Amino acid sequence: MHIEPGFIAQTKIMLANAGAVSVLGWYAKDLLRRPADILRTLLAAVFFSLFMQSFHVGVGPSELHFVGAMAIYLTLGFLPTLFGFAAGLLLQGLLFEPADLVHLAVNSLSLVLPLIAVHYTLGRTLRETTNGHRIGWRTILRLDAMYYGGVTAMVGFWLLAGDVATPFAAWAAFAASYLAVVAFEPVFTYATLRLLKRYEHRPWVRFCFAVHGLRLA
Template identity: 55%
Template sequence: MHIEPGLIAAPKLAFAAVAATAVLACYVPRLVKQPLLLLHSVLAALFFSVFMQIFHMKAGPSELHFLGAMPIYLAFGFVPTLIGFALGLLLQGLVFEPQDLQNLAVNSLTLILPLMALHYTLGRKLVAQGVSRVQQIVKLDAVYYAGVVAMVGFWLTLGETATALGEWATFALAYAPWLLVEPLVTLAMLWLIDKARKTSWGALCFQAPAQAQ
């Protein structure tokens, strides 16, 4: 889901930075009102960073990463996941890929906007009901990753060099196997987290499902 450095011109990067800052500014105040969300956001960023480093490869005009989006969303809640994505990308840029920092806002929006669309349409309702079946997780994954793929396509259309539709399709198809793999990871992680929530430290660290708003 990374947009490679140099693809997007500076004025468009500046626009992305303004947009990303505006989105984050809408949710950061919640960390002040609920300080525990800050801990959850940091944990979400750490989990996200680890997941991204577990697997990544070149796929068409972008990169394919194991994001672990649904495990993080269902474990920590919406706001910590949203902020954790931005913090995780910042951490990755500072530690592993300094050249990606110039596209920090672009890559953050690529992950954040689909998460917002998912949460305010399908995710919030499913979480309130309780997510426990593979079919529910597959539905969440499919909607989210369709949004990520669409965002990558959007940024490619703004690129300074033309990108063939076939290359974007290669990237899109590369995510298909994760629709099979990630639900299993999600179920395993949720099972472990349910066990951890029964401890004092687990109750502190992990957002309860009903509170993932």
Template identity: 60%
Template sequence: MHIEPGILAATKLSFATIAASGMLLAYAPRLLKQPALLLRTLLAATFFSLFMQLFHMPVGASELHFVGAMPIYLLLGFVPTLFGFALGLLLQGLLFDPQDLVHLAVNALSLMVPLAVVHYGIGKRIGRQFSVANIVKLDALFYSGVTLMVGFWLALGQEATPLAQWVQFAASYMALVLLEPLVTLAVLRLASLLGDRRWARLCLDERVTAAPAAA
């Protein structure tokens, strides 16, 4: 889902920076008021960065990554995942791919916008009903959004990108729609084995927002 440096003009990068900053600022009060969400944001950024490093390869007009979006979202919640995407991409740029920092806002929006569509579209309604069918729906909607966002940025590019290259990139994400639900189910199963331990709930259950009460 990366947009390579040089494709977008400086004015469009500025637009992306304003849009990404505005989106994060809109949710910043919720993040700052709930300390547990800060912990989950760090966890989301860490897992996202690890998933990104595990598998990535150039495909067509962009790059195919294993994002791990749904395991992160379902376990850590919407706001931590939203900020985790942005922070994880920043870490990727600082540690591994400095050239990608130019398009930090562009690449962040390519994940953040589809995540918001998933959350407000079907995610809140599905809640914690972690069936295979629901997880596949979430993945299909999210990765459809990612491929459309990449197409949007390519359409704004300084040079025309052949449609066939975008189609090749979009088709490659079908493999993730089939694979990621299996990973999601395995991660959810592992998390369920932790039971009701307070530290686990603080890290993994977005309904827990405060430190343990005194006995």
């Protein structure tokens, strides 16, 4: 989901910077009102960085990564995941790929805008409904498909707006590569949820994670 340096002009990068600051600034007040989410944000950033470094392969104009997006979102919550993605990209750029810092805002928006869409359509109801909605394989697969569909669409948007002509086939190959992620990540997400739910009454789990309001099928 990284856009490689050189694809996007500086003026458009500046617009992306403004957009990323606006999105994060809008939600920052909510994060500050929830002190427990600050620790979870740090955990999200660390987990996300580890996942990204564990598997990454260049595919056309971008890269295929193991992100663990829905595992982080469902176990840590919306705000920690939102800020954790941005912080994780910053951490990765500082430690491993300094060249990627040029597109920090671009890559952050590619992750956080689909997350916002997922949260306000499918994700939020999993915590707010009181009708006993249970999370099963089908629910997680829908969340993953919607999220990674949004990520690949965002990459397509940046490439379309870029100054380097990119064949549609190159973007299509990148988008198709995420089918493997969508197939594997629900298994990882469900196993993670099952493990944390088993110990959800432990003080450290309740303090560090946000799984107590979820019900598994």
